[in-house]
Amino acid sequence: MLTEDEKDALFEAICDGDRDCVVALVTKARDAGDDLAVLLNEAMIPAMAEVGEQFSAGEVFVPEMLVAARAMQGGIDIIEPVLAQTDHEPLARVCIGSVKGDWHDIGKNLVVMMLKGAGFEVEDLGVDVANEEFAKALERGNQVVCLSALLTTTKPQMISVVNHLREVSNGAKIVIGGAVITQDYADKIGADAFGEDAPGAVKAVKRALGMVA
Numbered sequence: 359m360l361t362e363d364e365k366d367a368l369f370e371a372i373c374d375g376d377r378d379c380v381v382a383l384v385t386k387a388r389d390a391g392d393d394l395a396v397l398l399n400e401a402m403i404p405a406m407a408e409v410g411e412q413f414s415a416g417e418v419f420v421p422e423m424l425v426a427a428r429a430m431q432g433g434i435d436i437i438e439p440v441l442a443q444t445d446h447e448p449l450a451r452v453c454i455g456s457v458k459g460d461w462h463d464i465g466k467n468l469v470v471m472m473l474k475g476a477g478f479e480v481e482d483l484g485v486d487v488a489n490e491e492f493a494k495a496l497e498r499g500n501q502v503v504c505l506s507a508l509l510t511t512t513k514p515q516m517i518s519v520v521n522h523l524r525e526v527s528n529g530a531k532i533v534i535g536g537a538v539i540t541q542d543y544a545d546k547i548g549a550d551a552f553g554e555d556a557p558g559a560v561k562a563v564k565r566a567l568g569m570v571a
């Protein structure tokens with residue numbers, strides 16, 4: 359089990375972009391059988407929030423955010439196979455992408471992990487995804503489209519995706535999320551559901567499919 363000092367070291371390693379240290383500590387936690395969801399929520403996600411605050415304060419710049427994101431992803435890559443394990447038949451097929459113009463993918467990757475763990479089959483379309491790519495994913499048999507946006511400038515892009523998908527598909531369920539998205543916004547643009555975080559994404563997808571109220 360990681361000690362409190364090691365958890366602090368993990369937080370610092372993400373902030374500093376020290377990928378090797380993140381990989382070493384997360385590997386140690388996994389091998390010790392630690393609860394990786396707790397580690398993610400208590401040490402790793404707060405580290406990304408800290409980097410964001412430092413960026414807002416002008417203390418770090420884009421390159422630092424990028425190395426922090428790479429370090430974080432190094433840890434996520436170790437956690438994903440553990441949290442995404444499931445023996446069940448897929449509940450439904452879901453695709454997800456960050457909308458056109460948005461390159462942020464850490465939150466989206468966590469949503470992918472949680473959805474897989476909850477028993478969904480997930481097609482990850484990546485970042486900067488054009489409206490047509492979401493439409494093609496529906497043609498491939500995905501029942502739900504999840505959209506992620508982290509920027510105030512890419513938030514309106516969701517309106518364009520929703521309108522496009524409503525034109526080309528009758529039954530598509532659309533779930534949206536990301537730091538700049540709210541339930542009000544989801545209602546306003548006609549999305550089927552909104553999720554605040556990765557566990558919330560699972561609930562939102564189930565809600566959109568009518569599996570839960």
Ligand code: B12
Nearest residue numbers: 410461462463464465506509510535536537553555556559
């Ligand atoms: C890392 C980072 C980057 C990295 C991204 C690397 C990567 N591979 O993702 C890089 C360096 C590329 C980057 C670039 C930029 N960034 Co940036 N970035 C961040 C940072 C520090 C962390 C983002 C993150 O990973 N958060 C942690 C994850 C876990 O949280 P999350 O993404 O919100 O996801 C959770 C929920 O939102 C939800 N969720 C997410 N997606 C979805 C989808 C669905 C369907 C659902 C249901 C839920 C859901 O679940 C997730 C898990 O809990 C944030 C600061 C912050 N506090 O968020 C700034 C931040 C988002 N960036 C910001 C800015 C301004 C930029 C740039 C414009 C900077 C520049 N001048 O170039 C560029 C834009 C590039 C582009 N076109 O996308 C601003 C955005 C301000 C705004 N409101 O518009 C922020 C908030 C920093 C700040 N405080 O000013 N960035």
